[in-house]
Structure formats: C-alpha cells, structure tokens
Amino acid sequence: MGASILSLQAFFRLFLFSFITFCCLSSDFALASITRHYKFEIKLQNLTRLCHTKSIVTVNGQFPGPRIVAREGDNLLIKVVNHVHNNISIHWHGIRQLRSGWADGPAYVTQCPIQTGNSYVYNYTIVGQRGTLWWHAHISWLRSTVYGPLIILPKRGVPYPFIKPYKEVPIIFGEWWNADPEAVINQALQTGGGPNVSDAYTINGLPGPLYNCSAKDTFKLKVQAGKTYLLRLINAALNDELFFSIANHTLKVVETDAVYVKPFETNTILIAPGQTTNVLLKTKPNFPNATFFMTARPYATGLGTFDNSTLAGILEYETTTLHSTLLPMKKLPLHKPILPALNDTSFATKFASKLRSLNTPQFPANVPQKVDKHLFFTIGLGTNPCSHNNQTCQGPTNGTMFAGSINNVSFTMPNTALLQSHFLANPMGFIPLIFQSVL
Template identity: 70%
Template sequence: MPSLLVFCVLFLLPELAFSITRHYTFNIKSHNVTRLCNTKSIISVNGKFPGPRIVAREGDQVLVKVVNYVPNNITIHWHGIRQLKSGWSDGPAYITQCPIQTGQTYTYNFTITGQRGTLFWHAHISWLRATLYGPIIIFPKLNETYPFEKPYKEVPIIFGEWWNVDPEAVIKQALQTGGGPNVSDAYTMNGLPGPLYNCSSKDTFTLKVRPGKIYMLRLINAALNDELFFGIANHTITVVETDAVYVKPFITDIAVITPGQTTTVLLKTKPSIPNATFFMMASPYFTGLGTFDNSTVAGILKYEKSKNKLPLLKPTLPAVNSTSFVANFTKRFRSLANAKFPANVPQIVNKKFFFTVGLGTSPCPNNTTCQGPNGTKFAASINNVSFAMPAKAMLQSYFFGQSNGVYTSNFPANPPFAFNYTGPPPNNTMVSNGTKAVVLPFNASVEVILQDTSILGAESHPLHLHGFNFFVVGEGFGNFDPNNDPAKFNLADPIERNTVGVPSGGWVAFRFLADNPGVWFMHCHFDVHTSWGLRMAWIVLDGPEPNQKLPPPPSDLPKC
C-alpha cells in the first residue's frame, strides 16, 4: 500500500519525480596563475580558473556552500537565474546580502524554474569577477529534448579579461583619481589568451572536432568591460538560445555578445577533413571616447586526424566601431513563441519608466587633483542619479522595515530635465548621488525605455536586470519618440533575455511582469560604469497570496 501511495504522489507531482537537489562547495582561495609570461596570485574557486561548472536540470534545487578563505569580502551572483522567492541567494553585495567575510560561510539555495540553457556565475563585489566566474549549464528536464537537432558534443566557451596587475588595484586607483581605469592586457577564451598575444602560444584553447558532426558551443561573455565579436574561420554558426531562452534559429558568420550575455550556437563541421585549421577569434566592439583593450583572443578549431602544419585560417571580424552590424545582428533575435515555449509579453502596461543611461561627472574633492574630464571625476548614472552603495544590505533593510538611512524609494521615473539626449551634450554634466529605489506592486506590468546619451560620448551599455527576464519589444537610434515608436513595438515574438545592449546613440524598450518579490539590482554590465554609479534597484512588494511573498532570510545570511 505505501508504495502505491508513493506512486500516486509522484504521478500527481511529476516535477518532484524528476527534480533533484545538487550540492556544490565553492572554496574561495588564492593561487598563482601565469599568463603573458606574468605570474600573479588570483582569487579563484577550488583552485580553478575559470571556475567550476554548475550543472543542473530545469526544476532542480541547487545548494552552493561558499567558504571564504581570502582577505577580500566575497559574494557570488548566479547571473540570469530567476531566483523566484529566493532573493536572499541572488548575490549582489549590499543589495541582497552583506558580503561573506574572511573565514565565513554562506550557502546559496535556489531552484531553477522554467529555465534551460546557458548562464554563468560570477563574483558580485568590486571587480573580483575578473577571476571569479564559471558556467551554469541547465539541461532540459528528463525525457525532454532540445527544440533543435541534438548535438554530438557540448562545449562551454567563456570569454574573460586578464590584467597583469591586480584588477582590484586598477579600480581602486581609478576611483581615487577620478580618471578612466587602466585597460586589460588580454582577453581570454576559457582562461587562455591564445597565440596572438606575446608569450601565449602554449596558452591556447583548442577545440578538436570530427567531420560531419554538430557541436553546441555555449558562448559566455564574462569580460568586465567589453562587448565582443566572435567568429570561426570558414564556418557558420546557428544561434539557438540566448540567456537561457530558446530563440528562432538563425545562421550567422559572426556573433556579438555583451558582458553578461550568453549565446548558444550550433557549429556543423565540414563533411570531410579539410586541409586547414581554423582560428576561433573574439575582438571588441567599442564606440566610446575612452581607452579600451583593442586586442584579439584566439582559439584553434582543429579537425581530428588532420595533418600537422596545415594553413591556419582567420575569420574576418567587423571593425571595432561597427554599430550597424551590431544593430542588424541584435534584431535577428526572436522568441520561439510557440505552444511549448510561449512568449508571455505584457500586452498592456501599468507602470512606465523612461531612463537615460550614460556617463557624467562629479566634482573633484577640495585640495585634490582629479584626472576626469576638465579636472572632475568620471561618473555614470540612470536619470542623472549616480547610485551610492549602501553600507547595509537593502533586502534586509526592506524586509525588516528598516530602510531609514539605508535607501529612499523616490527613484525618478523620468530624467530631471529633457534635452536632446543623442545630440550635442548639455554644458552641465554633473550627476546627483543617492541610494534610491523604485517600488513596484506585485504583478505590475512594467515598460522601461533605456535611452543612451551623448554626454562624454555615446556608447552601448549592456543593462542587466536581476530577478527577471524581460522582453525586448523595440530599439532604435536617436531619441525615443513616445508618439511614433511604440506603434512599431514587437509584442508577438520579441526576444526574452536578462541583459540587453542599449544601442550606441539609441534606445531600447523592454517589458516585464513584476512577479518576483524582493529587491532587484539593475546595472550596466561594464564594471567600470557600475563602479561609477550606473546602477539602481527595484523593490517588488509581496503579493496577497502565501506563495507570492518573500520568505524570511536564511539563518546563515552574512551580517555587515
């Protein structure tokens, strides 16, 4: 009888039958790594760089025990995981938690709901994610298949950025002087810079393939400050998923991927062994006025049993400032929007926001010399508010009704004054400062317009929203036109994602349903812009039902 009862329960609750709990331990330690003939101590997880993979199926519970053995404060963010009612495990320092201090432990606990594909994890405090990052691979539920041809093999390719010096010293110096930070010395592919850099031919990622097979490449941009073009010589790729959302497949020679984005592609190898080997290369897309790392990371695609000393072919990547290529590529993304994978786009919105995003300045402190524009300090803002990090975690303060002195709930829904956002910049480029949030009622239907500005140079900004996916319903160049542009919005099959590139000198519109109670960070995924204040927080209130409320914090939540 008991076994029959168990069978009946499992039959009625099939989710439980196939979901498991997966346990991981992340020991945060320092170890020496040599790149570009330069050896330095880096902070890593379990002595691995890049860090270990988190592998799960849709519906699984994931527990990651993080133990901090280094002097730095640590938090880990599970980038793109919805964190439904598990905001305590989201990870951004001082937003959802106080950091894990030296010698402390915290267990992140979340369930993967309605997501499958490629995401990644990374540190979310200062610039520590330069070396603290790794893939999250979410397989479909058991007995479910991909909505495309099953690959012969799956390969994560995670792009990073390498400094010969300590990245923490780089951003510390920049924030002190008010100037732009020193750029990285190399990009990396699975932690390796590749043969186009000095002293790095042995540090090259090589992908060995067989002819006539389909390889799934899970592309992840974990670089700190650079969008990247990626291509493979003499091969095309088929885009099938982005940010753990399936897309209508499309073929391309080149992919564009911003920091914080993931793009899963299928590579169909040639039917027979070719008389060549092939570079896989990534180089930056950049339109701003500052300096950037204008170098190229390369890996090698090599066919098994091919001859040695074959010609090595290079892909042709777009020019560094190819904004039109980026726009055309971005517009090709569409949700599957079918019965099994619907695009639940909010058709009617009841909360509208118009956010300018871009750079600005803040005054130089008395009796100091600053290296920003005209002797000021560089800053960045949303609606001219440069977000000041609180000293206590916002989520705790909100949950216990102790927001006084931590944050205010008056983040502006519109810029303080209108101007020609993408035209000649205004004379006054000073930003205001504050720890301000937007409060949303549960299940609010939200539309956000992100408008780039030309202040200190128009450039693309990859904006990432924690706790939600959103639908990118429109984008364009110049200033958003509220009278004419909404009529062109795609409300049928827009792409759903967690990070979107605001076009350089343009705008993007997205919609989401505020169905996840908690405090949720939104910020530029260029770490330099985040450090300068291009960040804000949304507070989503509890709903009326028990399953629409944020549970209390776990007992091991770190204290400030």
Template identity: 65%
Template sequence: MEPPCLALLVFFGTLLVLPQASVGSTRHYTFNVAMQNVTRLGSTRAIPTVNGKFPGPKIVTRDGDRVVVKVINNVKDNVTIHWHGVRQLRTGWYDGPAYVTQCPIRTGRSFVYNFTVTGQRGTLFWHAHVSWMRATLYGPIVIFPKHGVPYPFPKPDKEVPIIFGEWFNADPEVIIAQALQTGAGPNVSDAFTINGLPGPLYNFSSKDTFKLKVQPGKLYMLRLINAALNDELFFSIANHTLTVVDVDAAYVKPFDTEVVLITPGQTTNVLLRANPHPGCPPATHLMLARPYSTANPGTFDNTTAAGVLEYAPPGHIKTHPLFRPTLPPINDTAFPANFSARLRSLASAEYPANVPREVDRAFFFTVGLGTNPCPANQTCQGPNGTKFAASINNVSFDMPATALLQARYYDRVAGVYTADLPFEPLEPFNYTGTPPNNTNVSNGTKVVVLRYNASVQVVMQDTSILGAESHPLHLHGFDFFVVGQGNGNYDPAKHPAGFNLLDPVQRNTVAVPAGGWVAIRFFADNPG
C-alpha cells in the same frame, strides 16, 4: 555558516506565494574561494579562484532542480557570488549583489546559497559581485531541460562551454581602487581570454590556447558566455557557420550567422556542424573574439583572443594551414543593430512570449557618463579635473552600508535608501546631440518601488555626454522582452507603434545602443 541578512523576502508589504513547483533533484556544490598562482602572457600572479580553477567550476542542473552551493571565503577581501540570470523566485537574498541583497561573506566565513531554477533552460553563469573580483571569479551554469523534454532543435553530439574573459597583468582590485580614487577611467585589460586562455596572437601565449577538437559530420553546441568586465565581443570561427538557438537561457527562432555579437553578461548557444571543406588538407581554423566599441581609442582593450578548431587527427598549429575569420570593423554600429533584430522568441504554444501588451508603469532612463566635482585638497584625473561618474537620469548610485533587502525587511530604510529615483530626466535635452555644458551628476541610493505584478516598460536612452557608447545593462531577478530599439532620441509619439509585441527576444541583459535607445517590458512578478 554566516546567516543570511534576512529570513523571508517581503516586497514592499506584499508577500508572493507561488504554486508548488514540480520537485526536481538537488545539486550540491562547495566553492572554496582562495588565491592561486596563474601564469598568463609570460608572467605569474596570484588571483582569486574557486576550487583552484580558472575559470571556475561548472554548475550543471536542470529546469526545476534545487541548487545548493556552500561558498567558503579564504581570501582577504569580502566575497559574494551572483548567479547571473537565475530568476531567484522568492529567494532574492541568494542573488548575490553585496549590500543590495545580502551582506558580503567575510574572510574565514561561509555562506550557503539555496535556490531553485524555474522555467529556464540553456546557459547562464556565476561570478563574484564585489568590486572587480569577477575578473577571475566566474564559471558556467549549464541548465538542461526537464527529464524527457527535448531541445526544440537537433540534439548535439557534444556540448562545450566557451567563456570569454579579460586578463589583467596587474591586480584588478588595485586598478578599480585607483580609478575610484583619481576619478579617471580604469586601466584596460591586457588580454581577452577564451576559457581562461589568451591564445597565440599574444606574446608568450602560443601554449595558452584553447583547442576545440571536432570530428567531421558531428554537431556541436557551443555555450558562449561573455564574462568580460567591460567589452562587447565579436566572435567567429573561420570557414564555419553558427546557428543561434538560445540566448540568456531562453530559446530563440534559429538563424545562421558567421559572426556572433555578445555583450558582457549575455550568453548565446550556437550549433556548429563540423564540415571541413572536401579535398582540403588538414587545417587549423582560428576562432577569434575581439571587441566592439565606439569609445575613444585607448579607453578599451583593442586586442584579440584566439582559440583553434582542429579536425581529428589533431595537428600542430604551426604545421597546418591557418584560416582566420573576418570580423566586422571594431566600431561597426550597423552590425549590432542588424544582429539584435534577428533575435526572436520561439513564441510557440510550449514556449510562449508572455510580453505585456499594456503598460502600468513606464520609465524613461537616460544612461551614460557624467562627472563629480573633485574633492577639496585632491587632484582628480577625470575630464577637466573632475571624476567620472556613471548615472541613470543624472543619479549616480551610492553603495549603502546596509543591504537594501535587509533594510526593507526590518522596515529600517531611513538613512539607507530613498524611493525617489526619477522616472524620467529632470531636465530634458537633446540626448544624442550637443551635450550640455554642465556634466555634473547627483549621487544617492535611490530606488523605484513597483506594485506586485505590474506591467513595466523601461526605455533606456544613451547620451552623448562625454561620448556616445554602448551600455550593457542587466536586470536582476527578471527576464524581460526587448520590444524595440533604434538610433537617435526615443520618440514616445512615434516609436511605440513599431514595437514587436508578438515574438520579442527574451533576455536578462541588453546593450543600450551607442547613440540610440532600447525598450524593454516585463511583469514585476518576483518580489524583492
């Protein structure tokens, strides 16, 4: 077994010691990462898989359980696995991002991840965290409450993970390598998938369709996961109402909706009551997943994945009436705002919303695209012959050669990272108005240092540089509370008065609205 990069996690000089948690079960898994031939859209290619499955195997655990996963790398590329949304209390080196929390697992080597699920219940997921290997290396994490603790909603008769993904006919590693070399935007995917299957709306895919067979009157919980690389997705089932009860492994006040919006990295648990219309003949109800995007046409996959919901006795899709749901327009910015506004924490005595009321550290991050100059003797295909670069406060992240936690643990940070990520833009401008003439960004491996248990507020502002887009962002090691969001430029003198500090939704991934801003708060209570 390849040893971890460090044996003990110290957070900038402060060691976190937590009370002993109640002892749960230990769940053991083995993940064998190897190439597997998979046929989609009428063509076959070899893809990295776990245990020969696409999507990968399901992790099933309970709040309080310890999870031990031995990952064996039998592909030519380095591999890590990220347990997306698991807080990793005092186990940050098992979180998975290559060169941030650990050294990657080399070909022919193995690594054992060992962590405890604490205070979470619902749905999360795992995925590779090196380059674009997560295009095929992903799978569900199902977290049940502790034994004897019921759901705060009606118990479903059956629970079904539904994981959305993107399928590329070409090797995703080649696609992203080409994009990084040329500076152009990466080629988009060829299809979206539902549980690995594109569905009947694509050529050669009528047999590659996920089917959910239900019985009238039964209650189903669908554990929705967006494992797509780049696209937010609308999801709906024809003639059926969905009740949202949980997001990102945190309960919410239930509400009914015909359409769910789910950002890459987010999970949403919904209840589905199987109630066919009385007197109607047997029918096939399509479930559709299609992108939400404000980007320019051609820069995202504008296709639709489909599955079917069938009532017993089952029938063939061609012999039954076919009902199709209505989804919002692809660039409908009002729907995401209204949908996210309906998400509220339970904020009960049993499940309180421990949102910081006061703020020790406040950050204002501009989020968007910029450019890097084209290197000498190279032709670049980004805007005006430059290279695309994503940035926060005009800093584009450089991947270090040494894992950041390892550098900090051994107190050898010189040449690895600097603790000077700007707290706010160095040159303020009209972020959602006319973009500045100079779109160049700086590059560096910069971090923010926080005092243990500090209350933190981060406002993330979209920018109109190279086009306003929605930017999904995930915070490792923490859940946070979404206390506010809005259109246009954030106003620190006006907008905080409208923040929700009573029952804001608790998440680990949030989308910065296109042409707008979002504010989150959390306690820095997890060293690492």
C-alpha cells in the same frame, strides 16, 4: 472460504497495484527534479599568463571556476567557504530568484558578504529556465577571476527545440590583468579616471597565440568532421561587448540568456558583458586539411577605456584513418576570420534585430498584450566634479571624474548599506536625499 480467498487475492492485487503506482510516481518525481549539492572553496592559486605569475582568487583552485550543471526544476544547494582575506559573495547571473532573493548574491544588497573563515549556503530552485547562464563574484572586481558556467538542461525527457548536438562545449570569454584587478578598480575610483585596461582577453582562461608569450596558452576546440556541436558562449569580460567568429564556418544562434530564440545563421556573434549565447556549429563533412582561428575583439562606440586587442583560439579537426593528412597539424594552413570594425554599429543593430523569441506552443512568449505605462530610460556616461579639493582628477577634463548615469542622474553611494539600515530599523538612513546630475 472461497469468498475469503478471493477477497484476500483482490486485496493483494490492489496493494501490489498501489505499491507499483506509488513507486512509479515517486520515480517520475525524482527524475523530474532533484536537489544538487556543490561546494565552492574560495582560495588563492598561483597562475602564470603572459609570462607573469601571480596569486589570484579562485573557486576550488580552478580558473575559470567549476561548471554547475542542473536541470530545469532542480533545487541547488551551493556551500561557499571563504579562505581568502577578501570578503566574497557569488551571484548566479540570470537566475530568476523566485521567493529566494536572499540567494541572489550582490554584496550589501541581498546579503552581507562572506567574511574570511566563514561560509554561506545558497539555496534556490530553477524555475522556467533552460540554457546557458553563469555565476561570478559580486563584490568589487573579484569577478575578473571568480566565475564559471551554469548550465541548465531541459527537464528529463524534454528534447531541445533544435537538432541534438553531438557534443556541448562551454566557451567563456574573460580578461586578464598582470596587475591586481582590485588595485586597478580602486585606483579608478580614487582618481575618477577610466580603469587601466586589461593586458589580454581570454577564452576559457587562455590568452592565445596573438599575445606575447602565450602560444602555449591557447584554447583548442577539437572537432570531428560532419558533426553538430553546441557552443555555450559566455561573455565574462568585465565591461566589453565582443565580436566572435570562427573562420570559414557559420554559426546558428538558438538561445540567449537561457531563453530559446528563433534560429538564425550568422558568421559573427555579438555578445555583451554578462550575456550568454548558444550557437550550433556544423563542421565540414570531410577533413578540410586546414585549421581555423576563432577570434574575438571588442565592439565600442563611446567614451572610456577598453582593451583594443584580439583574442584567438583554434578550431582543429581530428584526423581519422579516413581523413588523414601527410602534414603535421602545426603545418596545415591556418584560416583567419574577418571581424566587423571596432565601431560597426550597423552590424550591432542588425544582429540585435534578429533576436526574436521562439514563441511556439511548447515555449510561448508570455508577454502582456496591453501596456499600462510607458517608461523611457537613457543610460549614459558623463562627468561629475571631483569630490575633494585636493584630489588629482584623471577624468576627461580637469577637476572631473567619470560618472555613469540614468536619465542624466548619477547614483550617489549611501553611507549605510541597505541591509544594515534595515537591521538597525532605520531604512530612511540608507536613501540619499539628493542625486547628482552629470555634466
């Protein structure tokens, strides 16, 4: 009898231990990775910039679009519903699509675009990445208004390899056209000339005070003295590399394109289109009795058109009872940064040379030590003869049009989409037999 009771007690102890262990393991697994659901409604929205009101394509009526936040290891299910007349697809810029290439988003390459009234669910898992990326439309020039941040936090319980910031702020650079961007790119493709430049750059969708009729549309980053902020910089401009600086402040680069780097300090950031850079901003220890411009303008050295203007936002310190000022905020001195020259290749080269992988035991640089084959690619901009005799060309010389090239060979558009050719069981029908050499 006593032995039976002891056996029963032992059984319940074992059961209770197993149950608690199972719950703990389940809880740890749940914390490690979860499935996050988002819904993107592609719709038109009236918006006014530069005293010009027009209807633009947006996600959920927002410009820029909504922020996606996930952790490393999470699964994302994002349903995109198309309510506009344009076909649409969404690309998750920088995400490593491991065995989920159909979720990458380039229209006619990994998927057919989402037609009006239809929807598509993007399903992918974030593997081995943490930091700042972004998403955008990947068909024609719809990405000029359809874009937003994609923020990947470390796994729960895993700290940043740098000081924990007081606050994190996404800063997205973009471009604004008073005209319809679709009409702009269509005209460029038809004439062979460079596309008409944008009317303004934007920071979080706002042009700022250096453009006409835009003082009220100025991004203000409000900070507290003596704090560290993580600025998640994203260059969503269509084609332009940008210099970025905050007057009288130093920035510490800690990550680019969702990869930690060896930290280094700089007064100016150079960020390419499509690129992301995380920087730490350490504010001044005391209220400075001043405000500070944060400005951006293009870096350009080659042919082609670009918007040679300067974008500005304002870094503004919040006042407290300890740091008060007798002057209204608008009357405080406004300091302006000094950006490199438009074609300062020396700065660009030095900045790029500072980008090095973190390469620590926790975040190693797993690259092959042996090179099996060396490849050399030259990316350039040249010209091709116009394709139609009656066409009025607007390239750099009469009878020509601009053409991008790799190793002096320009891509020729196929007559049949890759996916369509495979669907029709005729993959060779996709491949052009001859590619043109540019002049």
